[in-house]
Amino acid sequence: MKTLTTYCFIALFFSFHCFVYGQFNTLIPIQPKKTENLPIVEKTDETKDLKQKSDKKFWKAIFNTTSKADLKKELDSLKTMIKENSENNNKKWRIQKIQDSLILQRQSQVVINEQKRTSNLTKNGFENETGELKLSKIAMPLSRPVSVTSPYGMRIHPLLGRARMHNGIDLKAHYENVYAVMDGMVTATGWDPKGGGNYIKVKHYNRFETSYLHLSEFYYRTGDLVKAGFIIAKSGNTGNSTGAHLHFAVRENGNYINPIRFLNDLIEANHWLAASY
Structure with a gap:
């Protein structure tokens, strides 16, 4: 009986040994794939230019930068606007000075006509010691009657x-x-x-x-x-x-x-x- 038990134990041991080592022996190692030698594509001038342009667009979009040419155009336009405004202001002041000179001429004519109608004063009555015409020193704030x-x-x-x-x-x-x-x-x-x-x-x-x-x-x-x-x-x-x-x-x-x-x-x-x- 002991002998039969011993044989059974030995048979079971060899069976287990064959099963374990037999599984590892069937594993097949994976061989690395051979890479084919692909031709190297050289970068042409066109591809370089395209890359540079795309890079410029990218950084311009990120930082919103402005080129020197654009800055120059903006400065030139600002200078033109300032010049036009200054010319308009100068024109306005020149027009006002012309109006003032016309008012003085009109005043002198009114004074002369009034003097001729109201009195028979001599020519010396219209002039001061330097020979200049005396103009009115008084005016109303409006041309219409005061209301x-x-x-x-x-x-x-x-x-x-x-x-x-x-x-x-x-x-x-x-x-x-x-x-x-x-x-x-x-x-x-x-x-x-x-x-x-x-x-x-x-x-x-x-x-x-x-x-x-x-x-x-x-x-x-x-x-x-x-x-x-x-x-x-x-x-x-x-x-x-x-x-x-x-x-x-x-x-x-x-x-x-x-x-x-x-x-x-x-x-x-x-x-x-x-x-x-």
Whole structure:
């Protein structure tokens, strides 16, 4: 019995040994595939150019760069625009100077005609000691008769709805020429943040200062000299305004005065000058 068991155990051992080693012997190693020798393609000039162009497009798209030629074109166009704007501004100032010279000529002609109609003064009555023609030193702020739509003094503000001091007068003027009332120097121009819109101020004889507000345009700069009757601006509807008009204010030695009295004084002075001729 022991002998039979021993034979069975030996037979089982050899069977297992043959089964295990027999499986490993049947494995076939994988041979590496032989690569064929492919021909090497040389890069031609065309392929190089295409690659360079694609690279340039790529980096331009990434960094949004601009070539020197494009920059030069942009600079040239900017220079052209600046030159055109400067030429337009210079043209505007030249036109205004021509208008002022025409106003002076017209004033001189009006003075001569008025003198001929009202008196029989000699030629010396029209000239000063240097022989130059005397021109009027006074003008009204508008060419039309003065029509006051809001007087000087306390009033209910039309927009704010509360009582406020109105330091000037509102004159009826629908986008009309505005004139300097006397000879003087422009002291300020620009935009009034308190509601006056576009404005221009003129100093006269170091005593009076006239202000013109709610303008659509102004034609002089700070430091410019103007004569009585020069067109210095155009009335409008800028700032806190309910309609096109001219706000006219006057200061005497820094204090606001009633512009109506000021204009009446100018008219009386003008009559006195006419009578004195």
